[in-house]
Every structure is written in structure tokens, then in C-alpha cells.
Amino acid sequence: MSIESQATRDRILDAAERLFGLNGFPCASLRQITDEAGVNLAAVNYHFGSKEDLYKAVLIRRIRPVNEERLTRLGQAEQLAGDQPVPLRAILDTFIRPLLRRAANELPGGMPFLRLISRDLTDPQPFMLDEMVREFDPLVARYTRVLTQTLPGIPLSELFWRMQFTIGGMLYAAAHQHDFERTSCGLCRENDLDGCLRRLIDFCAAGLQAPLTKAAMQPAASTLQQNALLHYQ
Amino acid sequence: MSIESQATRDRILDAAERLFGLNGFPCASLRQITDEAGVNLAAVNYHFGSKEDLYKAVLIRRIRPVNEERLTRLGQAEQLAGDQPVPLRAILDTFIRPLLRRAANELPGGMPFLRLISRDLTDPQPFMLDEMVREFDPLVARYTRVLTQTLPGIPLSELFWRMQFTIGGMLYAAAHQHDFERTSCGLCRENDLDGCLRRLIDFCAAGLQAPLTKAAMQPAASTLQQNALLHYQ
């Protein structure tokens, strides 16, 4: 592979990342992408095979370093903790920071990539499902192990749900971070990585270690609560 | 409008809801929709004007009752609380239950609608933005007022972010509820409205009333934390 052909590959990847992120996979046409990249239309099929394969390449190019950084930071945190359990907020930091960092212009990708990965994790393209599972499988194993050590009082079934809520909050914040300045009436400034990260960790740490309600400890006894309002009074 | 034409309108709306929810707006074609509805292709443009207007009609038909139910339940909760602030978990229940209820076959719409609304709130179709703001504006005003009364210690700027995380967790859970049974290795059963609702409320209530970290109380002093791991040890 020559050095110029690598340049066209990269230009295609950059343009595709931006347009897939802004418009989504179905609405970003190859002609838009190749025009913006300044390359010929046929270059996509020549270098990547198909539109779907281009999409895979765009996602994998960014997700893999993010997940590697997550595991690296988690390893450092474990080392630092010694034989003590890793502090919950440190675990969350290793998980969230590598992603949100990409939107703060600290690293390539930026806002379009965050919208792209957020969209594809909340609403996956069918042909990406297997690929995604393969990329995230090692993470699931490592984080569940660390979390069960840090939060020994939380049953695994509860932990599973709470991690889903954590991921949901993270992805929603990642996708909308740049809209918040406009929709928050001045309560949020753009590109405030530290602020967003701290708030998200505050929120999710509290949620993850929330005390168990009666229903959570006796799941078999939970029944439909007809009037939930009374229950909370 | 005759009674049969209303029937074709409804058949189109039902089929569109299912296919928009499953495949997304761009990938669900009008021919798919009209075939499944058993009506002629031109009926969509005749009754709704365009594909975009059909999409609007599909969303509004379900969102409006959900938001009305939210405000009704919130009103009941306020009445029940008297001059006391409404309990946080009760507020969250009025907000989340009317949506998740739709997926538990308690009400029409079901899983496709939840995927649809979840997708359009996390990744809105551009032409729906104004319509959505109009539908949700009254909610924002009411819920921020009630929440500031219940959580007087949380600054508005923090509350804004925490509500975004709450919404993100709710939408993610709503969209994936039916996948969890498959991906959770038996930790989650499908259609468990009460279980999902309780866990989500446990999580978000703890997150919303989480104690403020130093950075949250002195936002001006927050600087980029180069090595966040040490910070948590």
C-alpha cells in the first residue's frame, strides 16, 4: 500500500466520520463523503469494499484506542489501590474519561465521533452488532470483576442494571454535550470536559452505591404496585 | 372524514410506528409501511402529506398522552404532599412510569414505540426538533420547579445536568429493555416493568441527591486534573 493511497484512505475515514456522525449511517451518502474528502466515488469500494465496511472501519479506528485506554487506566488504578478495592469514582473515571476526552478537542475525532459512537451504541446498525460485542467483551469482564470487589453489597443483578443506567447517562451526555449550552439557558458551557466528567461521576457513583430498597433484596416478593405514589409517601 | 378513511389512517399509523421503531425513519420505506398496513402507497401522501408528516403524526399520537399522564400524576403527587415538598422518588415515578408503561403491553405502542421515542430523543430527526421542544416545554417548567423544592441544596446548574443523566438512563433502558434478557446472562427478565422502574428510580434518586463535591461548590476553581486517578485515592 503506497503512501498516497493511505492518505486517501485517511481522508475518506475523516470525512466519513464527520458525515456519519452528523447525519447517521443511512443518510450520509458515499457521494457526500467522497466529495468532502476530495477523492473519487469509486475509491470507497476500492479501499474498503462497501459502505458498511467503511462504517465499520470508521468506528473501530476510534473505539479500539478508547477501550485500550480504559483498560490501561483501570490497570493503573488497580495497581495504585494495591490489595484494597479500587475506589468507585476512580473506576468510573477510567471508564468515562477516555470517551469524553475525544469531544474536548484533546484528541482527534471530536464531536462527530461522539455522536457517532453514542448513536451506534444506543441504536446499533444491525451489521455492527457482532463487531461491537467483540470490541466490548473484554471490558465487560474486567469492569464487572472490579466493581463487584468495590461494591460487595450490591448483588450482581442490581449491578448489571446500574451499569446500564451509567452507560445510558454517559452516552446521552456525550451526544448532547454540545447542545446543552444552547438548551440549558446558560447553565452549561461547551467543551467543559472536567465539569461534565465530575458531574457524571458524582451522579453515577451515587447511583451505583445506592442503598438497596426492600424490593431489591426480596425480588421474589415484588408485585405490581397499583398506586406507586402512595408507596413513596 | 369517513369512518373507513379513519381506519386506513390508523392502519398506516400502526404500521409506521412499528417499522419506524424497528428500522428508523430513513430505513423504513413507505412501500414497506403501506404493504404492512394493507393500503395503497398513495394513501400516505393523501392522508398525511409527506413521509415526514407521517413521522410527526406517529410520534405525537403517543408522546402527547405520555406527557399528559406525567403532568396528571405529578399534580396528584403535589396534592398528596400538601405543603410538604413532593418526595423525590414520587417525582421520578411520575416521570418514568408513563413512558415505560408503554413497553409492558399495558398500553398500545409497545416496544416499537419505545425504541422510536428513545431514538428520536437521543438522535432527533432535524425536522422534529421544534415539534419536540413544543411537546416537552411544559414538562421542563413543571419538573424543575418541583425538583428545586424537593432538592433545595442542589444548585440549578447541577440539577440540569443530573436531569440529563436521568433522561439518558431512562431512554437507554427503554430502548434496550427487551435486549437485556438476552445480554444479561439471566440477570434480567423481559417485560419486568416494576423491576426496571424500581431500579431506575433507586439509581436516579441517589444520583439526583448526591452530595456536592468540592468542585461542584466552587466551580470557578475547577481546573484540568492531569492525573485523575490520584485525585480519588
Place this chain on the structure above:
DNA sequence: AGACGATTGAAACGATTGTTTTAATCAACC
């Protein structure tokens, strides 16, 4: 210099899209 594989360029292909058009059918009313 010449030959060969890799890459690019321009054009066309077949399929599908949302929309429009035109005629046929239906229901209701004077």
C-alpha cells in the same frame, strides 16, 4: 527505458426512494 501491479477517474448500471398524476370507485346528498 520498459513492464507490471496498484490506484484513480469518469461513466453507467440497476434498484429503490418519495412524490405526483390520472383514472376508477365509493358514499352521501339534492
Place this chain on the structure above:
DNA sequence: GGTTGATTAAAACAATCGTTTCAATCGTCT
């Protein structure tokens, strides 16, 4: 009972899509 307006049916429209084809060009070797 014939007429009018609403609704449905079938066909065609123009545009765009991803992909393929084939010749032209480039870079790199012998």
C-alpha cells in the same frame, strides 16, 4: 337516480442510492 366530493388504485416520475465497469494514470520495480 344522478351528481358531487372524498377516497382508493395503478402507474409513472424524477432523483438518488450503492455498486460496477473499464480505461487512464501513477509509482515501483527489473
